[in-house]
Amino acid sequence: MSSILKVNALSHWFGSNRVLFNVNMDIKRGQIVALVGPSGCGKSTLLRAIVGTHPPCSGNVTMLDKEQPRIIDTPGRDRGIVYQRYSLFPHLTAQENVAYGLMVDQTTIASRHLFKRREWSALRKQHMAEAADMLERMKLGTALKKYPPELSGGMCQRVAIAQALVMKPAIMLLDEPFGALDEATREELQRILLGLYAQNMDATREGREPPYTIMIVTHEINEAIFVSDRVLGLSQYWNWKEAGEPCAPGATIVYDQPAPIFSPDDERDFFSFRGQKNDILHAVFDPSFCQSAKEYIQLANQAQGGATH
Amino acid sequence: MIGKQIEKRTGLIFSLLAVVLLLGAYTYLSHVQHQKNAQDRTIPTWSQLWQGVVFLCVQPNAAQDDSADLLAAAMAGTDMASAPASRKASFLKGRILWEASRATLGRLFAGLSMGLVGGVLVGILMGCFLKIDAAVSPVMYFASRIIPTAAMPIFFKLSGIDFEMYVAMITFGSMPIVTLTVSQYVREFPDELRFKAYTLGASHTEVITTAIFPYVFPKVLDLAVLMIGPALVYLIAAEQIVAGEGFGYRIRVLTKATRFEAVYPLIVVLTVYAGIITYGLKLLQRKACPWYKAERR
Numbered sequence: 001m002s003s004i005l006k007v008n009a010l011s012h013w014f015g016s017n018r019v020l021f022n023v024n025m026d027i028k029r030g031q032i033v034a035l036v037g038p039s040g041c042g043k044s045t046l047l048r049a050i051v052g053t054h055p056p057c058s059g060n061v062t063m064l065d066k067e068q069p070r071i072i073d074t075p076g077r078d079r080g081i082v083y084q085r086y087s088l089f090p091h092l093t094a095q096e097n098v099a100y101g102l103m104v105d106q107t108t109i110a111s112r113h114l115f116k117r118r119e120w121s122a123l124r125k126q127h128m129a130e131a132a133d134m135l136e137r138m139k140l141g142t143a144l145k146k147y148p149p150e151l152s153g154g155m156c157q158r159v160a161i162a163q164a165l166v167m168k169p170a171i172m173l174l175d176e177p178f179g180a181l182d183e184a185t186r187e188e189l190q191r192i193l194l195g196l197y198a199q200n201m202d203a204t205r206e207g208r209e210p211p212y213t214i215m216i217v218t219h220e221i222n223e224a225i226f227v228s229d230r231v232l233g234l235s236q237y238w239n240w241k242e243a244g245e246p247c248a249p250g251a252t253i254v255y256d257q258p259a260p261i262f263s264p265d266d267e268r269d270f271f272s273f274r275g276q277k278n279d280i281l282h283a284v285f286d287p288s289f290c291q292s293a294k295e296y297i298q299l300a301n302q303a304q305g306g307a308t309h
Numbered sequence: 310m311i312g313k314q315i316e317k318r319t320g321l322i323f324s325l326l327a328v329v330l331l332l333g334a335y336t337y338l339s340h341v342q343h344q345k346n347a348q349d350r351t352i353p354t355w356s357q358l359w360q361g362v363v364f365l366c367v368q369p370n371a372a373q374d375d376s377a378d379l380l381a382a383a384m385a386g387t388d389m390a391s392a393p394a395s396r397k398a399s400f401l402k403g404r405i406l407w408e409a410s411r412a413t414l415g416r417l418f419a420g421l422s423m424g425l426v427g428g429v430l431v432g433i434l435m436g437c438f439l440k441i442d443a444a445v446s447p448v449m450y451f452a453s454r455i456i457p458t459a460a461m462p463i464f465f466k467l468s469g470i471d472f473e474m475y476v477a478m479i480t481f482g483s484m485p486i487v488t489l490t491v492s493q494y495v496r497e498f499p500d501e502l503r504f505k506a507y508t509l510g511a512s513h514t515e516v517i518t519t520a521i522f523p524y525v526f527p528k529v530l531d532l533a534v535l536m537i538g539p540a541l542v543y544l545i546a547a548e549q550i551v552a553g554e555g556f557g558y559r560i561r562v563l564t565k566a567t568r569f570e571a572v573y574p575l576i577v578v579l580t581v582y583a584g585i586i587t588y589g590l591k592l593l594q595r596k597a598c599p600w601y602k603a604e605r606r
């Protein structure tokens with residue numbers, strides 16, 4: 001599998017508050033990676049560095065989706081994003097929200113309003129049809145003309161996913177996308193992601209490139225294991241003394257393991273992955289773990305071994 | 310219970326009741342006053358008020374600068390025969406109410422739209438670019454604290470007493486506040502949406518024109534509604550001092566002649582104009598930004 005995004009020795013700090021320390025990761029095409037970690041450990045900060053809105057203090061993020069690797073320092077249309085709050089433009093309907101990216105990506109203000117008005121109106125129809133199609137696939141065919149405030153939280157997030165997917169980004173990034181939703185709605189949306197993963201597997205089987213690469217930040221460990229095929233743990237609780245650091249340097253990747261793969265119709269049986277859940281709780285979320293020395297290093301070595309082979 | 314909901318009809322009945330009570334009280338007051346002095350014009354009777362309305366609507370506009378002439382004509386009760394009444398336009402032309410409305414509303418529209426357009430442009434730039442904000446905001450803060458009516462003589466001196474002066478005064482009176490408020494609105498535009506627009510491929514200009522501006526626009530309309538009041542205050546005050554036409558001028562002249570039966574209708578009409586503009590702006594907001602009400606739900 002080819003890499004699509006690499007984070008290289010990324011560190012980030014806000015004044016004296018050291019948040020991220022030497023974060024390395026390598027995301028392969030077609031993976032759904034879940035990033036978990038204690039609250040405030042810097043997950044959103046890492047994601048912002050990947051999106052490019054807040055470049056890191058040191059290290060870099062490199063996109064490898066095209067032939068030339070690119071170091072990321074600004075947001076770009078190769079990385080789609082779904083946020084928890086303010087996920088949609090309030091002044092556009094669901095359909096217009098999805099068509100928005102197609103519009104600003106394929107046309108310019110001048111071509112829309114001055115030079116190519118006729119072409120634009122034809123193109124607009126095409127965009128709206130494409131957006132409607134995408135929303136149908138998200139089972140939102142009845143909500144095309146609704147404005148975001150008229151949609152439920154779950155519907156908004158589905159529109160937001162459609163909005164990102166319609167651009168066919170190299171990687172889609174989700175920052176706690178389902179954090180504000182009730183459990184039943186959450187599960188529905190998790191199954192949407194599993195549906196995308198199933199399409200990836202179909203593509204691989206047919207020898208095509210898997211179309212969707214996704215990184216999802218979540219604080220729900222069950223969700224992480226259920227939707228992803230690989231779980232990354234980011235935590236400030238690690239044995240930095242052994243690494244020769246004089247004081248706590250910030251969070252780094254302390255856990256990197258494959259996760260069981262589910263198909264969209266599978267039973268969601270949390271009990272079946274409680275073993276992995278306990279591992280993650282221990283390695284990532286347990287503050288006392290960093291005192292208990294060597295275990296982390298082994299785990300990290302294992303993890304790195306797992307990622308590079 | 311406090312805050313208990315009532316039916317729409319009940320609400321309407323209560324509102325009407327208050328209006329009827331007020332009108333009744335006025336009628337009584339005016340009646341008492343006229344028993345003391347039958348010639349009284351400070352609290353005119355309803356029939357006097359009607360005469361005032363007729364005066365405003367059909368009285369041809371006499372020499373503008375010579376208020377004594379005008380008053381003499383008014384006292385004499387010039388009738389319609391002297392007015393060219395063949396066509397509607399020419400009928401309106403020269404009527405006090407028509408000319409005053411044209412003058413005042415023209416100045417108001419020009420001044421307020423310049424203040425709003427300028428304020429929105431500068432405000433958006435300030436909200437988007439911190440360097441511009443750093444450069445402009447101290448000036449705007451200071452300017453927003455200047456009391457335009459206090460600075461009025463300077464305006465008279467600098468830009469004469471023509472149309473441009475009123476427009477400049479309203480513009481300067483409203484633009485700093487509009488600028489500061491709009492820049493605040495722009496800063497309230499969620500970061501997430503700004504970032505998202507960029508990830509979807511928008512250019513800087515597109516982020517402003519297709520995301521930030523539509524988000525700010527309905528709030529600007531609300532702001533416009535709020536600015537009508539202060540703008541009218543500046544305008545009427547200036548008109549009362551130096552104008553040769555307009556509501557402020559008419560009110561001053563007619564008050565001097567204690568023709569309150571015509572002053573009151575003028576004030577009411579002015580209020581109604583403000584109401585109509587407010588309604589128009591709200592209507593525009595509803596039609597152009599159907600999402601806005603839904604958002605505030």
Ligand SMILES: Nc1ncnc2c1ncn2[C@@H]1O[C@H](COP(=O)(O)OP(=O)(O)OP(=O)(O)O)[C@@H](O)[C@H]1O
Pocket residue numbers: 014017019037038039040041042043044045046219
């Ligand atoms: N703009 C900023 N300025 C200063 N400190 C910041 C800023 N943004 C984040 N931080 C700090 O960086 C740390 C990590 O924040 P971040 O939001 O990335 O955590 P998180 O893992 O996403 O947390 P959560 O699970 O609550 O979303 C926190 O200690 C926070 O206080």
Ligand SMILES: [Mg+2]
Pocket residue numbers: 043044045175
């Ligand atoms: Mg976060």
